[in-house]
Amino acid sequence: MKHKDKIRIISGVLLLLALLIVPFTPPIQNYFAIPNKIITFQNQFPLEVPSLGKAVQVHASVDDYPEGEAINASTMPFNEPGDSQLFYSVAGLPIKKVDVSVLKDVKVIPGGQSIGVQLQTLGVLVVGHHLVNGDNATKSPGEEAEIKVGDVIMEINGQKIEEMRDVKPLVEESGKKSKPLNVKVKRGKETFTTELTPVLDKKENEYRIGLYIRDSAAGIGTMTFFEPKSKKYGALGHVISDMDTKKPIEIHEGTIVKSTVTSIQKGNNGTPGEKQAKFSIKENKIGTITKNSPFGIFGELDNSISNGKYDKPMPIALSHEVKEGPAKILTVIDGEKVEEFDVEVVSSVPQKSPATKGMVIQITDSKLLEATGGIVQGMSGSPIIQNGKVIGAVTHVFVNDPTSGYGVHIEWMLQDAGVDIYKKEEKKAS
Numbered sequence: 001m002k003h004k005d006k007i008r009i010i011s012g013v014l015l016l017l018a019l020l021i022v023p024f025t026p027p028i029q030n031y032f033a034i035p036n037k038i039i040t041f042q043n044q045f046p047l048e049v050p051s052l053g054k055a056v057q058v059h060a061s062v063d064d065y066p067e068g069e070a071i072n073a074s075t076m077p078f079n080e081p082g083d084s085q086l087f088y089s090v091a092g093l094p095i096k097k098v099d100v101s102v103l104k105d106v107k108v109i110p111g112g113q114s115i116g117v118q119l120q121t122l123g124v125l126v127v128g129h130h131l132v133n134g135d136n137a138t139k140s141p142g143e144e145a146e147i148k149v150g151d152v153i154m155e156i157n158g159q160k161i162e163e164m165r166d167v168k169p170l171v172e173e174s175g176k177k178s179k180p181l182n183v184k185v186k187r188g189k190e191t192f193t194t195e196l197t198p199v200l201d202k203k204e205n206e207y208r209i210g211l212y213i214r215d216s217a218a219g220i221g222t223m224t225f226f227e228p229k230s231k232k233y234g235a236l237g238h239v240i241s242d243m244d245t246k247k248p249i250e251i252h253e254g255t256i257v258k259s260t261v262t263s264i265q266k267g268n269n270g271t272p273g274e275k276q277a278k279f280s281i282k283e284n285k286i287g288t289i290t291k292n293s294p295f296g297i298f299g300e301l302d303n304s305i306s307n308g309k310y311d312k313p314m315p316i317a318l319s320h321e322v323k324e325g326p327a328k329i330l331t332v333i334d335g336e337k338v339e340e341f342d343v344e345v346v347s348s349v350p351q352k353s354p355a356t357k358g359m360v361i362q363i364t365d366s367k368l369l370e371a372t373g374g375i376v377q378g379m380s381g382s383p384i385i386q387n388g389k390v391i392g393a394v395t396h397v398f399v400n401d402p403t404s405g406y407g408v409h410i411e412w413m414l415q416d417a418g419v420d421i422y423k424k425e426e427k428k429a430s
Contacts, residue, residue: 034088034096034098035098035320036098036099037098037099037100037101038086038098038099038100038101039100039101039103039318039320040100040101040102040103040318040321041102041103041104041105041106041315041316081102081103081104082102083099083100083101083102084099084100084102085097085098085099085100086098086100103421103422104421105315106315106316106414106419106421107228107313107314107315107316108225108226108227108228108313108314108316108390108410108414108419109225109226109227109228109304109310109311109312109313109314110224110225110307110309110310110314110330110383110385110390111222111223111224111225111226111233111235111305111307111330111338111381111383112222112223112307112309112329112330112331112332112338112339112382112383113222113223113258113305113307113332113336113338114220114221114222114258114259114260114261114275114277114331114332114336114378115220115221115222115223115235115256115257115258115259115279115286115381116218116219116220116256116257116258116259116277116279116280116281117217117218117219117220117221117235117236117240117254117255117256117289117297118216118217118218118254118255118256118257118281119216119217119218119240119249119251119254119289119292120162120215120216120251120252120253120254121152121214121215121216121217121249121250121251121252122152122154122186122250122251122252123152123153123154123155123161123162123186123250123252124152124153124161124162124163124164124166124167124213124214124215125150125151125152125213125214125215125242125245125249126142126147126148126149126150126151126152126153126211126212126213126245127149127212127213127214127242127244127245128149128211128212128244129142129143129149129210129211129212130210130211130212131210132199132200132201132208132209132210133201133202133203133204134199134200134201134202139210140209140210140211141196141197141198141199141208141209141210142196142209142210142211143210144196144197145183145194145195145196145197146194147183147185147194147196147211148187149244149245150187150242150245150247151185151186151187152185152186152187152250153167153183153184153185153213154184154185154186154191155183155184156170156181156182156183156184157170157174157181157182158182162215162252163215164213164214164215167209167213171198171207171208171209172198172206172207174197174198174207175198175199175200175207176207180195180196180197181195181196181197181198181209182195183195183196186250196209214242214244217240217242217243217249218281219240220259220275220277220279220378221235221236221297221378221380221381222235222236222331222332222378222379222380222381222382222383222393222394223235223256223305223381224236224237224296224381224382224383224393224410224413225383225390225410225413225414226301226304226305227414227417227419228304228313230300230418230419231287231300231301231302231303231304232298232299232300232301232417232418232419233287233298233299233300233301233417234295234296234297234298234381234393234413234414234416234417235256235296235297235298235381236296236297236380236381236393236395237295237296237380237381237392237393237394237395237407237408237413238294238295238296238356238380238395238396238408239292239293239294239295239296240292240297248292248294249292250292251289251290251291251292253288253289253290254288254289254290254292254297254299255281255285255287255288255289256285256286256287256288256289256297256299257279257280257281257283257284257285257286258279258284258286258336259277259278259279259336260277260278260279260335260336261275261276261277261332261333261334261335261336261378262276262277262278263276264276264333264371264372264376265376266371266372266373266376267372267373267374267375267376267397267402268373268402269400269401269402270399270400271399272375272376272377272397272399272402273372273373273374273375273376273377273397273402274376274377274378275332275333275376275377275378275379277378285302286301286302286303286305287299287300287301287302288300288302291416293416294356295354295356295408295412295413295415295416296381296393296408296413296416298413298416298417298418307330307338308337308338309330309338309339309340310330310385314385314388314389314390315388315389315390316389316390316391316410316411316414316421317386317387317389317390317391317410318409318411319348319349319350319351319358319409319411320350321389321391322345322348322359322386322391322392322409323345323348323386323387324345324346324347324348325344325345325386326342326343326344326345326364326386327342327343327344327345327361327384327385327386327391328340328341328342328343328384328385328386329341329343329361329382329383329384329385329394330382330383330385331368331379331382331394333368333371333372334371341363341365341367341368342363342364342365342368343361343362343363343364343365343384344361344362344364345359345360345361345384345386345391345407346359346360346361346362346404347359347360348360348409351409351412354412354415355412356395356406356408356412357395357396357406357407357408358392358406358407358408358409358412359384359391359392359406359407359408359409360404360405360406360407361384361394361404361405361406361407362403362404363375363403363404369403373402373403374397374401374402374403374404374405375394375396375397375398375402375403375404375405376397376402377397379394379397380393380394380395380396381393381394381395382394384407390410391407391409391410392407392408392409392410392413393407393408393410393413394406394407395407395408
């Protein structure tokens with residue numbers, strides 16, 4: 001073998017080894033971990049950016065620092081909202097550009113209070129069919145009119161239907177006149193009309209339409225946060241669905257009130273636990289409900305409320321800022337006392353668009369495990385706090401492991417509450 005061939009082979013082997021080794025070296029790994037864009041809030045630092053070693057400088061182009069001046073990005077404070085850039089460079093040659101978007105500081109007051117929830121449906125919800133004891137009791141009149149479970153009756157004969165009691169007089173009038181009802185029905189996003197003929201129930205001597213309907217729903221949950229200036233709040237962290245149809249309830253109006261936890265049914269593998277609580281819709285009203293979404297219930301408080309633990313506004317964390325590791329939740333397990341309990345963020349997924357189940361958390365607090373067995377119904381909405389920031393809320397329990405469950409990131413709850421965290425400052429005219 002010629003000398004040149006040996007050199008060529010050795011060079012090839014060395015090059016192959018370099019290609020195999022270099023991607024696994026920390027600087028190269030960190031380079032690929034550098035995001036193309038960082039979003040943060042004003043006055044919050046250190047700004048976390050991966051380091052590429054002492055040989056690589058990080059430069060900034062923002063008003064606070066002259067363009068091209070080397071700065072320490074890990075301790076760089078961003079005092080004003082706006083857009084800027086960071087540059088990684090070696091010997092003056094740029095190797096990476098990172099866009100930085102600084103948002104106006106947003107702070108909320110965490111909740112933890114147990115709340116009672118009363119929802120008034122938009123129209124009346126069909127939750128079942130039944131036969132009417134007429135001449136031919138083989139099918140429900142409502143079913144013959146092709147009205148299905150989960151449909152919402154919006155109008156009858158042009159009259160808006162808001163409560164169950166609105167239906168009966170129209171049915172009686174239609175039956176006595178032997179005229180079918182003209183019913184406006186909402187099914188999902190579609191709306192249609194159908195004719196429904198009431199049938200005289202011979203046993204009860206009343207006209208019936210063969211539909212079970214409901215106009216309200218009630219339950220308990222936990223307050224997550226409220227924004228101190230606007231009094232806009234978020235709670236529960238998940239949508240309220242009808243217990244029979246399992247479909248989200250479209251609300252006409254709603255109310256939240258203070259509630260008192262009276263007892264707890266502990267959860268175990270295969271059986272979720274549950275908080276037992278009492279509340280009165282007519283008393284202790286603390287706010288209204290205007291929205292029921294996949295991320296919880298939202299509206300405005302009548303007045304500020306206190307949890308006795310964290311009553312001052314706290315910063316929030318975006319989904320990419322949440323870390324695996326220790327955190328705390330605020331919730332009630334006895335009476336109305338809000339307590340702080342230890343949890344572990346097992347995993348968190350940075351989300352670029354609204355999505356539920358962004359976190360997995362595990363209860364680690366011995367007192368809470370002793371009292372509840374883990375996450376129980378009624379705990380949904382309990383705020384999660386990590387490193388002095390509100391990061392989200394407890395939502396669902398794992399049926400086969402009640403010590404663990406899902407959490408939702410706070411930014412999506414704020415969005416549905418009408419708190420615009422991405423609003424940029426308008427630049428003043430010079």
